[in-house]
Amino acid sequence: MKDRVRYDKVRRIVEEAEKSGVSSSLKNSTISTKPKPIIVKANPIASAFNVMERDIMDLKVMRVLCANGIPFNVLQNPQFCEMVIAINNAPKGYKAPSYAKARIILLDECKIDVEKHLALVKDTCREAMFMYADDFSGIEKIGNAIVEYLLKAIEEVGLFNVLQVITNNASNCKAARKEIEKALATTIVLKSWKEWMKNGDKKMRTMGALVVETISDDDF
Numbered sequence: 001m002k003d004r005v006r007y008d009k010v011r012r013i014v015e016e017a018e019k020s021g022v023s024s025s026l027k028n029s030t031i032s033t034k035p036k037p038i039i040v041k042a043n044p045i046a047s048a049f050n051v052m053e054r055d056i057m058d059l060k061v062m063r064v065l066c067a068n069g070i071p072f073n074v075l076q077n078p079q080f081c082e083m084v085i086a087i088n089n090a091p092k093g094y095k096a097p098s099y100a101k102a103r104i105i106l107l108d109e110c111k112i113d114v115e116k117h118l119a120l121v122k123d124t125c126r127e128a129m130f131m132y133a134d135d136f137s138g139i140e141k142i143g144n145a146i147v148e149y150l151l152k153a154i155e156e157v158g159l160f161n162v163l164q165v166i167t168n169n170a171s172n173c174k175a176a177r178k179e180i181e182k183a184l185a186t187t188i189v190l191k192s193w194k195e196w197m198k199n200g201d202k203k204m205r206t207m208g209a210l211v212v213e214t215i216s217d218d219d220f
Contacts, residue, residue, distance in 0.1 A: 131157065143175035150180055 065072060074080050087094065097106055118131075139145060146167070154162050165180060167173035200208065 141170075141172055143172045143179065146172060146176035147179045147183075150176065151183060154180075 061075075064070070065074070134149065136145075150165060154165070165177070167177060196204075196208070198205075
């Protein structure tokens, strides 16, 4: 009974198709309710060329790293990966910025962009954070120059955000350290405190000096 119903259904479809001008060859066609899967065969020649092009690009990247002394771990840097993705999505014909544009314009824009991101965590972060470095080429490394630079840095980051000031054991650095200690001691010891110590008795002055020494101590 089911076969008879199916046959009648197929016959009606063929008759309607013939009336619509479709070839009568549909009578011998097999009608299936399941679509046939589309099989796409990979082109081995095209695949081979893709591999070759990738190898050529990899070699160009390696030549840039080696020619400029760039460590290979830059390949794991998220900014480097973002750059590669951006280049892939860039407008056709994109060229890298010129030396002058990078040096004069883009460096300042990059600095502003980084500071914008740092501002979100700068006031709440209690961990060490690299902010900037200066080139002292051509500048005499005397104690006063070092003091001026370090005090400017301390003022910029904020006194209460400074955990340590680290230098080496050179004589000019030792001299700079003493001057910085004096400046910090002047900052943390208020004038009223000094007056209180000055007018106090011997025991009070001893205790006050101990407080100042403790605050100035590196281990405090």
